[in-house]
Amino acid sequence: MHTDLSPVIAATAQWLTRAYPASGGALSDALCEVQARQAVTVAARLRYPTPMDVALLGVTGPGGSARLDRTTGAGGAASADPDADVWRTWVDEVVASWAACLLTDPALAGPAVAALADGGPSAGTPAEFRRLLAPDATDRQAAALLRHPDLVAPVAALHHAGLVARLGPGQALVA
Template sequence: MQPGRLSVRADLSPLIAATAQWLTRAYPASGGALASALCEVQARQAVTVAAWLRYPTVMDAALVGMAGPGGSAKLDWISGADTDDADTDDAAWRSWVDEVVASWAACLLTDPELAALAVAGLDGGDHTTGIPMEFRRLLTPDTHDRQAAALLRHPDLLAPVAALHQRQLLDLLGPGQALIA
């Protein structure tokens, strides 16, 4: 592994963690602790793929680390999870939520073909060089995964978030992509 490869992950880890947390709070698991864990893994895998596509190079990751991703305000408003009276601890992690990454992750969670195309698009990038990557729970969720993340994978519920930046994702992954229903 080349020096600096692991630091790319570290640079995007606050963004990935916050955006996955936003998704799992806006679209919580159905069930107990195991369901919550399965839902979180699916959200984190979708957000990781989306973040790596959005910030494909070490430079991109460094720039978003310096400037910050923008926060969850618009996502909160669109999803109905507006948090005007959130305490400062809640506001701190919400500032690391990336609207575009959340939108792209919503697209990936609701369209298996698009998710497969996105994961294939990561091959050979700065984030995957020399490291075996697996996104099984995103690409081929089993019955338990689907039950746990019923809200997180529901196309109608995620449609407002997915629609925000869907066109950018489709353009990035190639022409001729069908719009997600």
């Protein structure tokens, strides 16, 4: 059983960057991945705020990318190697949806990071999530598809209401 969220964060960020790839070379790829990883990290910590939540995730699994693939058409052809797409089983649909919301709506990203900061000293700081909260022109260009509200709308809409409810008043982050 995993005691942290790293498999879910890695797989979900990979799914996002494959569904909404960067264009422009290796630097753009890296900047796009950093932004996806920051958004996914915030979303995962909000979704699974306690050690018990993380432990239950390790037992039940996150659900995989099947619905996301159908929603976006990002599944593509199956690989000849049956183990090549095993990472997709660690994609969390809710986390991907929440991350898409955070990447396309600064009015949600700020409160989401603030909710993490309320969770204690190890929860993260706004500086840790700079590329999510205050992307510069290079960041925006690198992640143009990933941050485009119309393109990610089908994914963001899947669980937008849940994120808004999670960030609403009276929903303190439990540690």
